[in-house]
Amino acid sequence: MDGALRDPPARKSTAPAARRHDGGARAQTAFLDEMRGLAALAVCLYHVGTYTGAAQLMPNGYLAVDFFFMLSGFVLAEAYGDRLGPDAPADRQMALVDFVRRRLIRMAPMVILGAGLGSAYLIARWFVAPDRSDRLGEVLLGSTLNLVLVPKVWVGAATKGELFPSDGPLWSLFFELLANFAWAASLVRRSTAAIGAGVFACALMLMAVATRHGSMNLGWELKSIDGGLARIGFGFAMGLLLHRLRHRLPAMGARHAALAAGALLFAMALPMREVAWTMFVAIVLMPAVLALSISAGRHHAIPGGRWLGRISYPLYGIHVPLLSLYAGATEYLGHGEPGTGASDLLPFAMVPAALVVAAWLTTAWEEPARAALARRFGSARPRPGSRLDAVGETRPN
Secondary structure, eight states: OSSOOOOOOOOOOOOGGGGOOOOOOOHTTTHHHHHHHHHHHHHHHHHHHHHHHHHSOOOOOHHHHHHHHHHHHHHHHHHHHHTSSTTTTTTTTOOOOHHHHHHHHHHHHHHHHOOOOOOOOHHHHHHHOOOSSOOOOOOOHHHHHHHTTOOOOBBTTTTOOOOOSTTTTTTHHHHHHHHHHHHIIITTTTOHHHHHHHHHHHHHHHHHHHHHHTOSSSSSSSGGGHHHHHHHHHHHHHHHHHHHHHHGGGGOEEEEEEHHHHHHHHHHHHOOOOOOHHHHIIIIIIHHHHHHHHTTTOOOOHHHHHHHHHHHHHHHHHHHHHHHHHHHHHTTTTTOOOGGGGGGGGGGGHHHHHHHHHHHHIIIHHHHHHHHHHHHHHHHOOOOOOOETTOOOOEOO
16 A cells, blocks of 8 residues: 555664564564554443443443554554655655555545445434434435544534544544644654653643543544544654654563553453543553553464454444444334343344454455555555554555
8 A cells, every 4th residue: 555666675773682672663563453453342342332231341441542542653653754754765755645645545445434334324313213313414414524534513413512423433533634644744853852742731731621521531522622632632642752762662571462451451441430540541551551562572462363453443443333223223123222131241242243344344345445545546555464553554564
């Protein structure tokens, strides 16, 4: 996907040999694929509880989005940091328009599919229960905007202030693209001190906004757009900062990879929803988990983690429309909300179902569609074995 030009041989790292992992930069960040997959699974489990009324296994699963934002900053800096800007090496320099095109190509297939399925559900719900839906014109307009990753900016009768009612998680991709483009256009060559100052300023902003709203679950609705900006500002800038400091991180072993995975799950599964705790998780614990994950290098700690990492973007993009269809069908058929006993477990069958669908879509839709768009707009297909970012962007080997 990185254009028709082939990357030249990777430049030799200037990091001290004792601090480099075997296999260079690719091995150093391989574990991030598994962590991305684990975070996507946590978001899916969180939404099982919020969309179906089932028991909440991941009460703070929405904080995985903050981890995604940090991953995006780190991996995009690794992939494109030395290729953007006027002082980039001439043989590797990338124009801003090429970067924008590649990001749009990467996100487009799942945005269109997820928003399309979610829109079909909203339209069907209007026909079945118009009294519990937005007006048809609003449904159609909001769905059209969501299909091109533009938020709905009005309050609907049923969807209220949701920015992306057709597929809720698209809000984070919208903010991520804003950060990606701002970084590539003007921030890519900022000093480490300037990035650190930005992290500090965004942390203060995030704490102020979260305190005012009384929650860290911000950015997905109209009234908390400021929270979305604060979350992406802090997360993306933190990822950039950790990338600048990556050579100062010591190489660590497999037990540290397991510790990073365990800490990520612990933070999202612990039933503490106080805003002070969730701010601590987002501002302190998540950066520490990412730093530990980087240091864990080529080690693996999550069974099936590589596979989960590969399907994480389709899983993230499709699970909410699937859960909406399940919840709507359950309500329509008269079963209502999950009750007690064995029926409480039924919604969790949607998790393996979503994993299977995501795996199938990865090979049947997402990868072929991305390759077709890349060919159509002049970009080459990604090379086998290339690394992936928070939403699957290819990285140079």
